Amino acid sequence: MRARLPLQLLIGAAIFAAFALAALVSFLWVPHDVTALNIAAKLAPPSREYPLGTDHFGRDMLSMLMVGARTSIAVAILAVGIGMLAGVPLGLWAAARRGSLIDEIIMRGNDLVFAFPSLVIAILITAVFGPSATNAIIAIGIFNIPVFARVSRGAALSLWTRDFIMAARVAGKRAFRISLEHILPNIANVLIVQGTIQFSLGILAEAGLSYVGLGAQPPTPSWGRMLAEAQTMIYTAPRLAILPGLAIVLAVLGLNLMGDGLRDLLDPRLRRARQ
Amino acid sequence: MLNRLKLAIAALALSASAALAAKDTITLGMVLEPPNLDPTAGAAAAIDEVVYANIFEGLTRFAPDGSILPALAESWEISDDGKVYTFTLHGGVKFHDGTEMDATDVKFSLDRARAPDSTNAQKALFAGIESVEALDPRTVRVTLKNPDGLFPFKMAWGDAVIVAPESIDKDATHPIGTGPFRFVKWVKGDRVEIEKNPDYWGTPVKLSHATFKFISDPNAAFAAMMAGDVDAFPNFPAPETLEQFKADPRFRVIVGSTEGETILSTNNKAGPLADIRVREAIAHAINRQEIIDGAMFGYGTPIGTHFAPHNPAYVDLRALSKYDPELSKKLLKEAGQEGLRLRLMLPPPTYARRGGEIVASQLRAVGIETEITNLEWAQWLEQVFKGKDYDLTIVSHTEPMDIGIYARPDYYFQYDNPAFRDLMDQLNLATDPTKRAAILGAAQAMIARDYVNGYLFQLAKTGVANAKIRGLWENAPTQANDLTGVYWEE
Numbered sequence: 001m002r003a004r005l006p007l008q009l010l011i012g013a014a015i016f017a018a019f020a021l022a023a024l025v026s027f028l029w030v031p032h033d034v035t036a037l038n039i040a041a042k043l044a045p046p047s048r049e050y051p052l053g054t055d056h057f058g059r060d061m062l063s064m065l066m067v068g069a070r071t072s073i074a075v076a077i078l079a080v081g082i083g084m085l086a087g088v089p090l091g092l093w094a095a096a097r098r099g100s101l102i103d104e105i106i107m108r109g110n111d112l113v114f115a116f117p118s119l120v121i122a123i124l125i126t127a128v129f130g131p132s133a134t135n136a137i138i139a140i141g142i143f144n145i146p147v148f149a150r151v152s153r154g155a156a157l158s159l160w161t162r163d164f165i166m167a168a169r170v171a172g173k174r175a176f177r178i179s180l181e182h183i184l185p186n187i188a189n190v191l192i193v194q195g196t197i198q199f200s201l202g203i204l205a206e207a208g209l210s211y212v213g214l215g216a217q218p219p220t221p222s223w224g225r226m227l228a229e230a231q232t233m234i235y236t237a238p239r240l241a242i243l244p245g246l247a248i249v250l251a252v253l254g255l256n257l258m259g260d261g262l263r264d265l266l267d268p269r270l271r272r273a274r275q
Numbered sequence: 276m277l278n279r280l281k282l283a284i285a286a287l288a289l290s291a292s293a294a295l296a297a298k299d300t301i302t303l304g305m306v307l308e309p310p311n312l313d314p315t316a317g318a319a320a321a322i323d324e325v326v327y328a329n330i331f332e333g334l335t336r337f338a339p340d341g342s343i344l345p346a347l348a349e350s351w352e353i354s355d356d357g358k359v360y361t362f363t364l365h366g367g368v369k370f371h372d373g374t375e376m377d378a379t380d381v382k383f384s385l386d387r388a389r390a391p392d393s394t395n396a397q398k399a400l401f402a403g404i405e406s407v408e409a410l411d412p413r414t415v416r417v418t419l420k421n422p423d424g425l426f427p428f429k430m431a432w433g434d435a436v437i438v439a440p441e442s443i444d445k446d447a448t449h450p451i452g453t454g455p456f457r458f459v460k461w462v463k464g465d466r467v468e469i470e471k472n473p474d475y476w477g478t479p480v481k482l483s484h485a486t487f488k489f490i491s492d493p494n495a496a497f498a499a500m501m502a503g504d505v506d507a508f509p510n511f512p513a514p515e516t517l518e519q520f521k522a523d524p525r526f527r528v529i530v531g532s533t534e535g536e537t538i539l540s541t542n543n544k545a546g547p548l549a550d551i552r553v554r555e556a557i558a559h560a561i562n563r564q565e566i567i568d569g570a571m572f573g574y575g576t577p578i579g580t581h582f583a584p585h586n587p588a589y590v591d592l593r594a595l596s597k598y599d600p601e602l603s604k605k606l607l608k609e610a611g612q613e614g615l616r617l618r619l620m621l622p623p624p625t626y627a628r629r630g631g632e633i634v635a636s637q638l639r640a641v642g643i644e645t646e647i648t649n650l651e652w653a654q655w656l657e658q659v660f661k662g663k664d665y666d667l668t669i670v671s672h673t674e675p676m677d678i679g680i681y682a683r684p685d686y687y688f689q690y691d692n693p694a695f696r697d698l699m700d701q702l703n704l705a706t707d708p709t710k711r712a713a714i715l716g717a718a719q720a721m722i723a724r725d726y727v728n729g730y731l732f733q734l735a736k737t738g739v740a741n742a743k744i745r746g747l748w749e750n751a752p753t754q755a756n757d758l759t760g761v762y763w764e765e
Binding site for chain 2: 035036037039040042056057058130131213217218219231232233235236
């Protein structure tokens with residue numbers, strides 16, 4: 001029997017899809033060019049030409065938010081990608097050699113990275129190598145590695161004691177092949193859920209770094225910097241701060257709902273409980 | 276019951292009026308914290324903004340309108356050949372540590388500033404001095420190498436204040452001057468406190484205590500003003516909020532002029548920028564009014580050269596670099612620099628960060644791509660100002676009459692023109708005002724025609740103050756927060 005799609009998954013996916021669509025569309029078309037400033041039209045209220053008004057440089061807010069979504073999503077996807085590509089193999093390796101020196105080294109290394117406050121280190125990295133979107137991706141990505149390493153090791157460890165793994169071992173398969181052929185497909189659901197959560201955290205981290213001026217550099221629009229630049233105008237043009245703030249909140253909320261929904265959907269134990 | 280109520284009201288009124296009359300302290304907001312407090316050993320404007328006229332005094336001083344007034348020198352005589360200045364000092368002047376200020380301190384200060392190993396940021400001010408002699412405790416004779424009509428002006432700078440040999444080693448952290456205020460404490464990263472000097476030789480000040488609070492974030496500055504944590508912010512960093520302050524009867528917005536020529540500084544030795552056609556193309560790509568409107572919300576006066584428009588010797592040369600993107604494209608094509616990429620380094624002030632984005636967009640319109648890097652002040656000073664590792668940057672030069680920096684080939688924009696140095700030498704020799712104005716005019720035209728930098732606008736002094744404060748400077752003829760005439764209206 002097929003499980004019904006959880007409601008929160010639908011809502012979350014719908015919200016996120018809207019942002020993803022806006023970001024994709026922005027590659028082909030935006031209402032106004034975001035790099036061309038139009039000082040004469042600065043701080044214009046919403047109108048037919050500017051559906052969400054303009055900012056202090058006369059740029060169209062809607063276009064800024066669309067391109068900003070592209071920046072946020074791109075940074076978050078790549079950062080999560082780094083985390084997964086490095087973290088999952090490390091976790092699987094540690095699980096395959098559980099209790100050995102390798103396991104210890106990998107997991108204590110993870111603890112070491114975990115022990116540092118991530119945003120502070122991200123600021124340090126971007127301060128040393130210069131602020132840019134690339135460095136923000138690397139900084140956020142590094143902190144995704146231990147998350148994925150832990151999650152995959154934990155999930156893999158419980159699988160290693162199962163009978164079908166034993167059967168594979170008896171058949172003479174090596175740990176590497178077992179990890180790849182049997183463990184990885186069986187922990188994919190956990191990784192997808194974790195990936196969604198990390199994705200939302202990545203968007204938050206990107207916004208935070210841009211807010212302090214260490215993310216994507218101007219003229220590339222970014223939600224965090226839009227928020228920072230709007231601060232002194234919060235009394236005269238609150239729209240400028242509210243719109244990017246709302247975008248960040250909605251994107252993160254959507255992804256979290258999606259993550260919860262996916263967990264309900266993919267976790268076999270939860271699924272069995274529901275049936 | 277009624278009586279008790281009356282009594283309570285009376286008591287309340289009494290205490291309120293007492294509180295009003297007692298207001299003789301002020302908290303001033305500043306964007307930047309000074310790196311040290313010795314104006315004779317640092318280039319940072321923030322040093323003078325704390326100590327000038329408050330803690331330290333020179334032989335002469337700037338009045339709020341930019342004219343030169345006597346300070347520690349009561350009067351001076353100029354020899355007929357214009358080479359010998361004899362200053363008569365005020366008697367009974369004491370440093371804050373109780374030591375006497377006399378002619379030997381003046382000799383010490385001037386000799387120290389012009390010594391070969393001097394760390395003075397404006398050594399050029401003292402370059403014309405041949406010798407300094409203390410004739411008696413109240414008379415100093417300064418002999419110049421050449422006649423210099425501007426010598427009293429040069430002695431008014433914050434870099435030329437009189438310091439004592441006894442306290443000079445500690446001036447960077449605990450300044451000892453002769454001024455109407457004395458230093459109390461410096462809480463690093465937060466504030467500097469000064470208090471009234473009871474032994475001051477001149478007119479006593481009305482304030483008993485003053486605090487300079489350092490708030491670099493425009494949002495925090497706005498909040499501090501609104502909450503009353505800061506009584507006045509003479510150079511308020513968020514021009515977009517001024518309308519709101521204007522509408523609020525609690526505040527007064529003070530808009531005046533400064534000596535700050537805000538320029539798109541150009542590294543004249545950086546590859547393609549060494550080509551005058553490229554620099555001219557940049558000049559014609561810039562729309563000044565758009566920068567003033569967009570970055571400064573309309574506060575600022577467009578300039579066409581490195582000179583203050585309120586100065587009588589100013590020549591309007593904006594036509595040389597008028598906004599003409601087509602001409603820019605043509606020049607770039609001639610120079611073979613289509614698809615040029617440049618690095619634009621921006622220090623923290625609003626005019627630079629916002630102005631930089633607008634400049635970048637204007638340059639992009641003529642085909643020059645810029646890569647913007649936002650730098651903190653320390654990084655900017657290190658990399659751009661000292662290291663000269665940049666293509667373009669935006670900064671406001673707030674020193675008065677600073678066109679002379681173009682005569683320094685090792686200055687960060689690396690403009691090396693012997694003809695200009697010659698002009699500056701002539702200027703230093705000239706004493707006749709008409710002749711001086713003519714030379715200054717020629718100098719302005721030379722740097723405008725060489726398109727050394729992109730000349731953007733004269734920074735406006737946009738200050739916000741509590742409506743009851745009187746006596747703050749309206750204009751900024753030099754970098755200073757002179758509190759000697761400040762008081763609270765009752």
